[in-house]
Amino acid sequence: xxxxxxxxxxxxxxxxxxxxxxxxxxxxxxxxxxxxxxxxxxxxxxxxxxxxxxxxxxxxxxxx
Amino acid sequence: xxxxxxxxxxxxxxxxxxxxxxxxxxxxxxxxxxxxxxxxxxxxxxxxxxxxxxxxxxxxxxxxxxxxxxxxxxxxxxxxxxxxxxxxxxxxxxxxxxxxxxxxxxxxxxxxxxxxxxxxxxxxxxxxxxxxxxxxxxxxxxxxxxxxxxxxxxxxxxxxxxxxxxxxxxxxxxxxxxxxxxxxxxxxxxxxxxxxxxxxxxxxxxxxxxxxxxxxxxxxxxxxxxxxxxxxxxxxxxxxxxxxxxxxxxxxxxxx
Numbered sequence: 001x002x003x004x005x006x007x008x009x010x011x012x013x014x015x016x017x018x019x020x021x022x023x024x025x026x027x028x029x030x031x032x033x034x035x036x037x038x039x040x041x042x043x044x045x046x047x048x049x050x051x052x053x054x055x056x057x058x059x060x061x062x063x064x
Numbered sequence: 065x066x067x068x069x070x071x072x073x074x075x076x077x078x079x080x081x082x083x084x085x086x087x088x089x090x091x092x093x094x095x096x097x098x099x100x101x102x103x104x105x106x107x108x109x110x111x112x113x114x115x116x117x118x119x120x121x122x123x124x125x126x127x128x129x130x131x132x133x134x135x136x137x138x139x140x141x142x143x144x145x146x147x148x149x150x151x152x153x154x155x156x157x158x159x160x161x162x163x164x165x166x167x168x169x170x171x172x173x174x175x176x177x178x179x180x181x182x183x184x185x186x187x188x189x190x191x192x193x194x195x196x197x198x199x200x201x202x203x204x205x206x207x208x209x210x211x212x213x214x215x216x217x218x219x220x221x222x223x224x225x226x227x228x229x230x231x232x233x234x235x236x237x238x239x240x241x242x243x244x245x246x247x248x249x250x251x252x253x254x255x256x257x258x259x260x261x262x263x264x265x266x267x268x269x270x271x272x273x274x275x276x277x278x279x280x281x282x283x284x285x286x287x288x289x290x291x292x293x294x295x296x297x298x299x300x301x302x303x304x305x306x307x308x309x310x311x312x313x314x315x316x317x318x319x320x
Contacts, residue, residue: 003111004108004109004111005108008111024111024114025114026111026114029109029114029121030118030120030121030125030153031109032106032149032152032153034149039148039149039152040152041152041154056108057108057109057111058106058107058108058109058149059106059107059108059109059118059120060104060105060106060120060130060132060150061104061105061107061118061119061120062080062081062082062084062090062105062119063080063081063082063103063104063105063132063133063135063269064080064082064083064103064105064133064135064220064221064247064267064269
């Protein structure tokens, strides 16, 4: 899977966005997910992920 | 008090969260500043080190109105994407539109900023564009329907203060929405001047985070902003080219 500009091997047990976040230990972090160019709302996290997906995971950082 | 879109604010100090050396100093500076609005940037999560601390983990964000920026965007489309990512957090619907047009000066691109505002307004955002001190652009953005305008005092992070108080005053006089002086403020007196000119608020970051003692500077800025606003409301005397005696000019025989 292509995540934040890097190709990463994800186990086949990871089937949804929510499971991907848990696998990456990000489930309790303030993150926003974009899947294949589509920005997901929290209620979309049951969405299926595929190994060919391009995923962006962003957060808020300090800025002015 | 002043209003941005549906929100009412008492504090006239908006604080940026960038470049603080440590989380403890940052959270104390935020507390002392009494800021109600905090700005942030949107960036890729470090997925390889999720345990890496993020300043946001230490702040109770529900105490603040969040104003993410679109820093990093060079086109309207990039700014819109960042704004939509920020809103998908479910934490905010305000956006500081920041589209940089020149890497050297970090001055905003007026055309892309205007286009980004047009799109974001149609998408229902509360839109606060960062612009240079351009009187005509400020006017056109207001006509477009933005919720506040954020003219820069001088280039971002320069600490040069208000380089063109003349333009800033005209922007403030013709404003129909709040004017927040953003970028370039260096000293408490710069911040006070912005408020004396009639600005509704000031957005600070480097001036506080880069100070030797950021917590103390946050307090100095808060007091300066209050003083500047009080002075503006009190109505300052006009500058004159000649002295005007402040003691009576009658009954002077006592010294004759």
